[in-house]
Amino acid sequence: MSDDYIRLIPSDKQWQPKPEAAEAATSYVAQLFSGPQDDVEEVEAEFYDQVTLIDAGENTTKISCLNCGGDIAVDWFFDLIEEKGEAFGNLDFEVPCCGAVVALDSLRYDWPVGFARFEICAMNPTRAKYELDSAELAEVARLLQHPVTQILAHY
Numbered sequence: 001m002s003d004d005y006i007r008l009i010p011s012d013k014q015w016q017p018k019p020e021a022a023e024a025a026t027s028y029v030a031q032l033f034s035g036p037q038d039d040v041e042e043v044e045a046e047f048y049d050q051v052t053l054i055d056a057g058e059n060t061t062k063i064s065c066l067n068c069g070g071d072i073a074v075d076w077f078f079d080l081i082e083e084k085g086e087a088f089g090n091l092d093f094e095v096p097c098c099g100a101v102v103a104l105d106s107l108r109y110d111w112p113v114g115f116a117r118f119e120i121c122a123m124n125p126t127r128a129k130y131e132l133d134s135a136e137l138a139e140v141a142r143l144l145q146h147p148v149t150q151i152l153a154h155y
């Protein structure tokens, strides 16, 4: 059994909303998915002490380095997560392709991942469209009082 998630994060990786704003935005997202079938399993807001990887699970299959243009094995990335955990704080790491120290959020991922200290996560969302459209994202941003990005994850 696999799970899909929509993970909504502030565009600034250090930024955190006020609790009331987080609650308002979370309720809004929850009502987007409330339907006759009660489709979504849960919508949760999460605050993180440190900058945390908002990964896309199996959706990420290719990573490339903007310093040398080379490919980085996805395994390297997942091993790093295993070693460090998902709370990174500092995102600078030496990459295997060219040995440069680069920030993980400067790498290019074939399927976007994010880094954040806050997220709103919807588990197993089922709608006509899987992801939020631009108007819905704008509404989440308005409630949160910060621009948001969505990461679509599959595990």
Ligand SMILES: [Zn+2]
Pocket: 065, 066, 067, 068, 069, 070, 095, 096, 097, 098, 099, 100
């Ligand atoms: Zn490189």
